[in-house]
Amino acid sequence: MKEYVYFPGCSLEKIAISYHLSALETTKKLDITLKELEDWNCCGATAYFHVDELLAYTLVARNLAMAEKMGTEVVAPCSACYKNMYFTKQHLAEDPDLTEHINDALQEDNLNYSGSVTVKHLIEVFSNDIGAEELKSKVVFPLTDLRVASYYGCQILRPKKDHEDVEQPHFFEDLMASIGATPVDFPLKLTCCGGSLLISSRPAAYSMIHNLLYDAQRAQADVIVTACPLCQVNLECYQQQVNQEYGTQFHIPVVYFTQLIGLALGIPPKKLGFGKEFLSPKKAIDAIKNIKSQEEVITQ
């Protein structure tokens, strides 16, 4: 059994509860334990690094230092949390003076950051550590005929600019193919969802969301699959507003990759947080239901 230190981040407590539930359920099914980081604090989100860099790095270093006490790998399901932790680790490795300075502060909390912990995004656990092949062998209900737009968003890959193909990756599609779904050609898969622009400039954010929805509809996707709570909220919760703004009729459910993997692994939809969304991913669940009823017929 493999164990990871799990940093849920604030979104997964409430708005992305379905991501939280499905992450825990699917990993459990795959014999992986996500051990929640004790006493974790905010990751700094998008804003803090622009307000006070030193405090922002310290904030993240506190989480990393605590993670070092619990294990060797810390996993974040949220792309923003992941990015902040990844950047902080990189930045502190390059600046020993800053690390020392921050450690002075952490000392108050009896903590020390050494840089030994590896930072991972949850999707890396599935695509690298488990692997598409292994996942495929565990699938009970392949999501046949479900057309999925695998949406990476911008923050999973950009931090790794130095050593991975950040322009045209395909590991997300591979993951979706391994559970039987059909990944569609989705050219905007790495384009920003607008992030927190909704707060500062609604028209700009709507335009970015519109482009993504347009591209997904053009590719005839049944569902957009995401690995980030902010992407999910922007694309799903604001679809109605985008429709009003642009006179469009988008109706594309947006789910987390762990939810679809969970379905394919045979976990009941309710346990995966289905039922809490604005736009029902009916087709995805129906796909399973059909298989299930067929199976019931067969076993009877």
Add this chain to the structure above:
Amino acid sequence: MTEKIGVYVCHCGTNIAGIVDVEGVAKWAAEKLQRRGVVIARDYKFMCSSLGQELIEKDIKELGLTRVVVAACSPHLHERTFRNACKNAGLNPYLCELVSIREQVSWVHTDKAVATEKSKAIVSGGVERVIWHEPLEPLRVPIHPATLVVGGGIAGIQAALEIADAGYHVYMVEREPSIGGHMAQFDKTFPTLDCSACILTPKMVDVGNHPNITLLTWAEVTNVDGYIGNFQATIRQKTRCVKTELCTGCGICWEKCPKKVTDDVFEAGLGKRKAIYTPFPQAVPKYPVLDKETCTYFLKGTCKACEKFCPTGAIDFTQEDEFLQIDVGQIILATGWDLFDVRRMPQYGYGRLDNVFTSLEFERLSNASGPTGGKIVLRDGVTAPASVAIVHCVGSRDKNYNPYCSSICCMQSLKFAHLVHERTGAEVYNCYIDMRTPSKGYEEFYQRLLEEGTHFIRGKVAEVTNAARTNEEEGKLIVQVEDTLIGKQRRIPVEMVILSAGLEPRHDAKEVGRLFGISCSADGWYIERHPKLDPIATMTDGVYIAGVVQGPKDIPASVAQGAAAAARALGKIQQKEVAMEPIRATINQDMCSGCRICNNLCPFNAILFHEDKMVSEVNPALCQGCGTCVAGCPAGAISGTGFSNEQILAQLDGLLLLNIKRLEEVPA
């Protein structure tokens, strides 16, 4: 103290004098180093000028100087100048020491006091060292009059013809089945738009027919031994499966060959060739090559159509690689370039989006003898595009790929724009970072394009995508680019995209360089002896570079460099012998343990091992005096002329001013 030493400190205008108190240094040397043998110390505005040199010559004659120390620029620049001055005055040139207070002091320091002190220490080191110098005589070796030209592109062709026309023999070795290089793939050449083949093929034919040129195509140099004047090269003649003495080049074999293969080399993957082929109709030599890897007979054991139909019985399936040994005096490397692999930039969609083309693909598309007969069409092979975007700087001027400018792409892209416009009437968009058209007639060509109505957008393309946002964009390639002149993001829907990919060093440039004893810069191009004053020679005597191997350049510049390399080689041939620096390493055979560590350390392959005596020996003609083996020998058996332990230790002594300290302890 028996030596009489003269010290000469150069101002180099304000180059040195601006930071170093040169008069102070000279005065200090005259006073403090007097007891080390310094009889005169002078400063002068330009020591390298003829007046400066005369000053040294006069002192040698009148004061009877036995050693000279010049404190000026790097020995790279003027060592020879001052050695000659000594020689003119009857002093052995190797009794002169040039120490650098420009590159090592004035150019790298800002504090005048510190710089002056450092200069004094450097002068002191030079004085201590020069005491230990010995008179040396340069080695003279005869020059073999033949020259090896590696690479049969335009630069190599030019070099070979210049030397052959002057009456000396040339061996030309080309890796591909035909000479011609990349230039043979082009349709038109900028800025005059002459037909590339029309100006190139006469030269190719001249090479093929020249009585002074031995042409070896489909061949590679596998080993090089020797030194300037006396190189021995081993050449692998790859199997052609064609007896060239019988072949008439009639073409029946490739007409009858049933096997069609994609031609990834000459046709850039757009066209087909047969398993037995010449890459293009005007190929030189005319003899075809049989590609064993795709030939049906070699794969399945049957076919032999070529053999059956060959009227002269020239096909020979049993041929094997042959190795030739040749003796040459000098070598010119003109091995050219590879195209940047545009797949490394997946954001531009090559390989994923059908109608994205590379620049070489477009050259073949527009070529009248190319796979489409010169018709500019989309990947479907029939539709002419109504709109084309040309992306500049693909893989060039980009720190993620190659930081350098590939030099030819702006003009090449303008040429493409003109050809597209002329042949299809399509709207053409050139997306450039900066427009660079600095040679003769180039700016005029740019003006012509501006008048032809090509759209110019100043901005680096972010991506090429098929993600349409509107019905008008549907089915098109959308070029996303920031137009920095109007400060706006633009989406330009087009039907065809041409990626003007940069030039890269050959994939095996490093290994080939090692074979010839020359090295590559950080970018991978071969390093010239001097970037401005000697872009032809390399650090290995007798090995020259010409064309794009030295760095990206266009056809006129390649031709000029090819001719220049030939002129350099001819100059040496006509001297009949060459004087070589006597700075050499020697191995004390009594101390050599035969461990052979030095054999592999030597970058010039100058050390041989005598199996019988179990000792190594330095070939003095090959040794460049770099000193690597001296430092590497665990037994201390190797010493370098001009770099003996005594000389180095004495120089250190002087640099640390220990010499003066000792003098101060002992009263005069």
